[in-house]
Amino acid sequence: MGLAFGMAMLAGASHAADSIRIKVESAVVKDQAIPEAKITFKQDDKLVEAGRTDANGLLVASPAPFGGADTRGHIVLIEKEGYSPLAVKCPCDGMTYAISPDMQGLDELRVVLSWGPEPRDLDGHLVFPGNHVFWNHMDGDGVHQDVDHVTGYGPETITILHRHQGEKYLYSVNNYSDTNPDADQSAMATGMRLSSLSDAKVMVYVGQTLIRTYYVPTGQAGTLWNVFMIDEGGAFHDLNTFGAVEAREVGDTMTEALASGNYGSTVAASTFDPERAKLLNKEGERLYHQGDLQPALTLWQEAVNLDPGFAQAYSNLGLGYSKAGRKAEAIWANRKSIDLAPGEDGKVVRASSYYNIARIYEERGQYADALATYQICQSLVPRDAYTSRIAKMKGLLGQH
Numbered sequence: 001m002g003l004a005f006g007m008a009m010l011a012g013a014s015h016a017a018d019s020i021r022i023k024v025e026s027a028v029v030k031d032q033a034i035p036e037a038k039i040t041f042k043q044d045d046k047l048v049e050a051g052r053t054d055a056n057g058l059l060v061a062s063p064a065p066f067g068g069a070d071t072r073g074h075i076v077l078i079e080k081e082g083y084s085p086l087a088v089k090c091p092c093d094g095m096t097y098a099i100s101p102d103m104q105g106l107d108e109l110r111v112v113l114s115w116g117p118e119p120r121d122l123d124g125h126l127v128f129p130g131n132h133v134f135w136n137h138m139d140g141d142g143v144h145q146d147v148d149h150v151t152g153y154g155p156e157t158i159t160i161l162h163r164h165q166g167e168k169y170l171y172s173v174n175n176y177s178d179t180n181p182d183a184d185q186s187a188m189a190t191g192m193r194l195s196s197l198s199d200a201k202v203m204v205y206v207g208q209t210l211i212r213t214y215y216v217p218t219g220q221a222g223t224l225w226n227v228f229m230i231d232e233g234g235a236f237h238d239l240n241t242f243g244a245v246e247a248r249e250v251g252d253t254m255t256e257a258l259a260s261g262n263y264g265s266t267v268a269a270s271t272f273d274p275e276r277a278k279l280l281n282k283e284g285e286r287l288y289h290q291g292d293l294q295p296a297l298t299l300w301q302e303a304v305n306l307d308p309g310f311a312q313a314y315s316n317l318g319l320g321y322s323k324a325g326r327k328a329e330a331i332w333a334n335r336k337s338i339d340l341a342p343g344e345d346g347k348v349v350r351a352s353s354y355y356n357i358a359r360i361y362e363e364r365g366q367y368a369d370a371l372a373t374y375q376i377c378q379s380l381v382p383r384d385a386y387t388s389r390i391a392k393m394k395g396l397l398g399q400h
Helices: 185-192 247-260 274-289 293-306 311-323 327-339 344-363 367-380 384-396
Strands: 002-006 020-026 038-043 046-052 058-061 075-079 086-089 095-099 109-114 122-128 131-133 143-147 156-160 169-175 201-206 209-215 224-230 236-243
Touching (some): 038 058, 086 201, 122 247, 131 143, 201 224, 201 327, 209 224, 236 327, 274 293, 327 344, 344 384
Parallel strands (some): 020 095
Antiparallel strands (some): 020 058, 038 046, 122 131, 224 236
């Protein structure tokens, strides 16, 4: 996965007005350049391959694609073998992008934060029971902060190596540059607010895939942006809430919010477009049925970014990712399908999705996780098939 963040070293570099200069780095090793990354620009349905980065991770596209260095409204695509493909909104000139190495674990997850020239220092924070991972405490139970930057742009990267079943996680971004001890809404609204100039982005990776991108809403006052929560079952919940919090109080504030479930008023995401999501989902289904799996997955992924509550698109993703052998992504999609099928009427759907997850755990030899998940299936809709799988897992684990 990757996140856009302008680099100071590029900001002052001189190059032709009709060219675009980009750098690509690793999201998990600080300042490590990535050579031979293919960079493509997209405008509407048009694609222009700009070339590949050099040994220093740099690429200068001259002349600039689509006739100029003003790339607002364009998408930059970055691909490198062994890394998750990145697609992010421009502006692109003078920017650096962090890309994420593919992950192998079924419950691994990586979060990458980036931002623009102001504020100078944003920090990513992850809180879950008994743990607070951030720049001053970079290791938690099954979690590690890979990269921290303090002079602007990022990336700030936190990787969940193994998510704990039955526990909630909260990820937030703090404007550490706001040191005003009397940080109130009016003070933040005069230039201290997180979203005034930050262009902050949070990207979430699972397996080989960028599964979710969050762009900070504009015009909001706050030093703490609550971005997303992962519930006890592993489903993502978009938050996009803001609060006035001093840096030293961030951990306690997040812990209290996680315990109470009160994250403040949610701001509508600027990318929310359910009607377009429906069109993309339908086109994805058409491509899937004619055998074009990867383009279908791309469209379904875009559909859930536009409408995070689109149950059918998540169901399609679960099926498609499983068929593609991308099991971690399939688990993620099935968990969201479970979340979007509440109540008595949704029991069969939830049991079926849990069964899909359990089979993946079983295939990977994670028998304890498979057993716990099969038991959930049985508690929802008792069936002989679930009973037999539970007995098999207990036998493999030496239980009676």
